[in-house]
Amino acid sequence: MRTLLHSLILIFCVCLSLQASPSPPDETGEPVVVENDTLFCIYTNRGSFSPRNRAKSISEIITRLGKRYDIQPDSVSILPDEFTTDIVYGEKVILSLTDKDGRQMNMSREELAEYNRNVIVNTLKEMKSKHSLSGLVKQILSFTLILLLQYALICLTNWAYRQSKRKIYLIKNKYFKPISIKSYELFSIDKEEKMALVFLNMFRYFLITIQLIITIPILFSVFPQTESLAMQIFSYILTPAKKIGMNIIRYIPNLFVIGVICVIINYIIKIIGFLAKEIEVGRLKLPGFYSDWAKPTFAIIRFLLYAFTIVLIYPYLPNSDSKIFQGLSIFVGLIVSIGSSSALGNLIAGLIITYMRPFRLGDRIKIQDIVGDVVEKTPIVTRIKTLKNEIVTIPNAHIMNSQTTNLSESAEMGGLILHLDVTCGYNIPWRRVHQLLIDAAEDMPDILREPHPFVLEQSFNDFYVTYQINVYINDAKKLLQISTCLRQNIQDQFKEAGISILSPHYFFMGEMKQ
Helix, strand or coil: CCHHHHHHHHHHHHHHHHHHCCCCCCCCCCCCCEECEEEECCCCCCCCCCCHHHHHHHHHHHHHHHHHHHHHHHEEEEECCCCEEEEEEECEEEEEEEEEHHHHHHCHHHHHHHHHHHHHHHHHHHHHHCCCCHHHHHHHHHHHHHHHHHHHHHHHHHHHHHHHHHHHHHHHHCCCEEEECEEEECHHHHHHHHHHHHHHHHHHHHHHHHHHHHHHHHHHCHHHHHHHHHHHHHHHHHHHHHHHHHHHHHHHHHHHHHHHHHHHHHHHHHHHHHHHHHHHHHHCEEEEEHHHHHHHHHHHHHHHHHHHHHHHHHHCCCCCCCCCHHHHHHHHHHHHHHCCHHHHHHHHHHHHHHHCCCCCCCCEEECCCEEEEEEEECCEEEEEEECCCCCCEEEEEHCCCCEEEEEHHHHCCCCEEEEEEEEEEEECCCCHHHHHHHHHHHCCCCCCCCCCCCEEEEECCCCCEEEEEEEEECCCHHHHHHHHHHHHHHHHHHHHHHCCCCCHHHHHHHHHHH
């Protein structure tokens, strides 16, 4: 009678356990996890085994049993004893419960054993469906179906790409228009077509990448053995994407600040550029400020504003406070400063030359033994076109350390003196020589009449006198032509007068013949 009553109470408790889960205790236990699913918790130790060790051992036993192809979940049974109640499968003890375990769950040991057995049986049934031969066939079929579906999506994406590409070919002449900035055609129809195809191709690969990102974790999740790997792969993709997205959202206020700073600096540069253009063309005049200073001054101010912009937006850049970012900035600055020492010297020399104004574009100048016209001035070098039509590039630092003669400016400021040396013997009256030289000079069309040409006697030599004819010209670029023409006129004048222009070499040969 007692045994029957005990059995009725046990059946009643089992029915209650099937309808509701046991009330969890107040303290936290160690979960028994099988294939990422928590079955129940262990709250008490058993001998030298802590709750954590017990939970881990139970999880491993259930996992090994569930992966057996010959598993029979209904064969899990309960073996009661005087002090413990064991849940076993064959001769393998899955879980051993004591009265202390039951008290932790506000249940008797037998009730808790029956509840845990039902949970284990259900778990083993689910695992059997996954790991059985029929389940493996289903998994293979699912895997194949997903692969076919992915292949179909890729084919569909490529078909849509080809159709869109063909559509672009058909509508380009109708909807595409050239984009021009003043007279410069920035984007022609062909360029716009190529850009559209590039963006279309990028979008195609973007769609295929998204499909693969979604499909690969699904493929791994089909098989129980790789299900955890699927979640791991998905986390590898989702976690960085989520982190990047959150960082972008948090960075939006800083991006707005950077945008405002860039817009303000851009409008300031446009205003200064407009003023510089007005000064350069002469519509705006500032006392003591030359028009040829406008362009380099604008370049300097623009560079300083860009540098100031970088300083302002630097704190708002991502990871600007990191040691790596700061170290990289210092390293780049060090490399630039070491590698550009000579360029920096030429740049500073170019600025000094600009504001000293020793010459302008188009001036004919002389630097050491180089004579030519200035065709280009840059912050680093100056290019000169010589009288022989050669382009000579001279570093600005070299110009700073050399003597520069501006022939064009001298010609404009009172006239440039062109002089030639002529030698005549002592037997020719000097007044006659002076008159012939002046007549030859005044017969020139490109010299200045005021001041008048004049003659200087340079030296008394052993057999001849050196005379120097000086004429004023106002166009230094005709220096070579005027010099040639003056020599021709001198020869004509002296020939008509019957006077020979002698040289030291002539008299020396005469002495040798005697």
